[in-house]
Amino acid sequence: MYRSEQFVFDEGKPIPIIIRNYTKEDFDALIAIQAECFPPPFPSELWWNKEQLTNHVNLFQEGAICIEIAGQVVSSLTGVCTQFDPSHPNHTWAEATDDGYITNHDPNGNTLYIVDISVRPAYRSLGLGKIMMQAMYHVVIENGLERLLGGGRIPGYHKKADTLSAHEYIDAVVRGDLYDPVVSFLLRCGRKPIAIVENYLDDEESLNYGVLMEWKNPFK
Template structure:
């Protein structure tokens, strides 16, 4: 199981944090993190429920991570293993994650797929999201997987949808011409875009699009490249 203790910085002040596997006793806090992280218009029915969380800690506990700041659960990240075929990348969040229940987890899969990452808004200046992402990269390396993969919300796209396609928007973010709250964060974490996926998630801010983004295990060479 995973546990890492280190410091993040609140301006110049070191703050102790712990990243560990979340457990059943954390469920209420995890659901509250979801409420704070994804307020309306994000659909509340997509917040975690206890059955989903129980599946996470039962089916793939290695992919169930949370971060504590001085004893307060401030964020979480969840994944499952899939067999990803780069020749057939299109999917929806519901299909790939079993609506968040991860009953389709493949213990011998080649790819760690990110189901969710969330950090309480009041803690977002501490770099906790990047810390969680780095820890999940360590899980990828530890298990010898090909990659980490996930769909990134294009949460600023609704402001530009009348003037550019989703693909043009993603290209503009990658070029540094536009800053998107989610995609720019993922780029900072070392993720690289593969393609835009339509109807990925019920998400008005993204106009239901997502950018499929990966992090390749630098210790593994794969033959298939998009």
């Protein structure tokens, strides 16, 4: 079981946090976090259900972590091990994660694939997403995997789609000419875009695009 205690700062005030694996006792809180993080038009049927969460803790608990502040779970990150071939990157979120049920978890896979990351909006200024991502980098290294990978939403793209292709939009975000709340965050976490995938996820804001973003294990 993973457990780490540290501090984050809120307007200069240190706030103690606990990073740990989530368990079945956290399921109601995790579903509530999903509802806060992905309001309509994001489809509510894509929020976690308890069968999915049960699989997360039973099949690959190393990849199921959360952050607790003052006894409240305020964020979560879920991963699954998979076999990834960079020369054939196209896939959907549903294919990579078995629709979030992760029954395709491969203990012999070469890649830790991020299924989901969620932080309650009221806590997003504390850097919790980056802390959870760094915890997953440790899992990559400890398990001798080649990379951490995941498909990021590009929720700002619908505002620019009339003038930019998805590739042009991502290039502009990487250059710093545009800001995207998901892609820019993943860049700050150390991940790099390696491919843009059409019909990655049913997501109106991203026009169903996803951008695959990778962190390579520096010891492989």
